[in-house]
Amino acid sequence: MINNHRHQDSAPLNGDPLSRKAESLLTEHRLQIAKGWLAKIIDEIEDLATLESFPTQTSIRASVDVLEGLATALHDDRALIEFEPGGLYYEKSATLGLVGSGRSSDLMAVARSMQALEDSIWEMMIGAFRRDDRDLLRLIMRLRRALTGVSMAAAEACYARANSELDRMAHTDALTDLFNRRYLMRELERHVEIFKRYHHPFSIIMLDVDNLKWLNDTYGHATGDAALRHIATLMRNSIRDVDFACRYGGDEFVILMPETEKRVVEIVAERISASLQKTKLKIDHSLLTLEVTVGSASCPEDGTDSEHLLQEADASLYRLKAAKNRGGNVTAGGQLTG
Structure with a gap:
């Protein structure tokens, strides 16, 4: 009708x-x-x-x-x-x-x-x-x-x-516009397979924002979010085009670096850590220091399994964090230097 x-x-x-x-x-x-x-x-x-x-x-x-x-x-x-x-x-x-x-x-x-x-x-x-x-x-x-x-x-x-x-x-983190954890795990698995087939090494850098909780509690979550976005921008500017910068969790980031050996990734991790800690985040009329801790792990030296590599990077990060709390120094790989 x-x-x-x-x-x-x-x-x-x-x-x-x-x-x-x-x-x-x-x-x-x-x-x-x-x-x-x-x-x-x-x-x-x-x-x-x-x-x-x-x-x-x-x-x-x-x-x-x-x-x-x-x-x-x-x-x-x-x-x-x-x-x-x-x-x-x-x-x-x-x-x-x-x-x-x-x-x-x-x-x-x-x-x-x-x-x-x-x-x-x-x-x-x-x-x-x-x-x-x-x-x-x-x-x-x-x-x-x-x-x-x-x-x-x-x-x-x-x-x-x-x-x-x-x-x-x-595959993108909404806050930072970096790759998210799902994408990281997919790429990690892919690079593990590449290593097993062609013996191409790769490394990961894990970064933790030490004072994010303090920023959130003192200045509010908007400031904490601004800090995370700021770190994401600095990370993007500090890596190669072939590297993958990802937000791993609330205050943790991971960088996946193809064709990168252990001795190289530790140097890169130290450089990124120093660069991040030199920058200041402007909040109202204050300049805030972003305190970060960086760890790393490499395939094959630290393992040939994605989960194990993440655990090793996390362990090296927390060894460095513990040493900082004691006033000591360690490399981004978690080795004591004095």
Whole structure:
């Protein structure tokens, strides 16, 4: 049923002979057109997995109803509103898209299915009209196919961009914009496998903000958050493009450094620690020192398992922290120097 109240100022059109003939074709042969659509989709089935996106009985019924709506729209402008959101045929058309299993390729599968339905409509019309009318319809069909390709490309690009952004969000710490713990664990496992296959060493640096709790308690969590963002920026500026800076926990950060041996990572860790502790965080009219402790671990010297390497880096960090509390000195690898 058409919602006449939504376009009361739009009167039905009698239509020319061409539109009346097209309406009659769609009305009388809608089942044949739907069967032609199914035949085209069947021709594309290459394996059992493709059957997952095959139209259901509900979508076949919907295609017949949509064809009836298209026939009405050929002579009555008011029917067009029913193909807009909230309209009768919009809802039925939506049913045609409820196929597939949610994979990234389903968007293209639905687009191809809709193209097959349109082709079935054009084939019916072209076969029934006069020569001049057929030439016009073929021209329109060719143009529509080209425009469908444009729409499919644009939709696929939009879909890919949305997926890319979701993937970025899933692996990024919201506060610091560094990689998060999930991403770190994935990369650690990957580098462990690289070492086992090709014997490429790598190292990690673990950094702990010693006075974050004091900053939060004294100046508020907004100040603590500012300190974490500040440290994240300094870390990004202190590492190579091939390194990964990650927020590991509340006040802990980890840097994964591919192709880096133990003797090198300890030097880098000392440099990063010194650089961070030289900087001041400006809060209101005060300059606050960020107190950090840095530990490190290397593959293969400290282990060839991701969890064990993190434990070793954590242990070296806390050996350094304990030594600092006693007034002693240790390297970023946790070795006493005096």
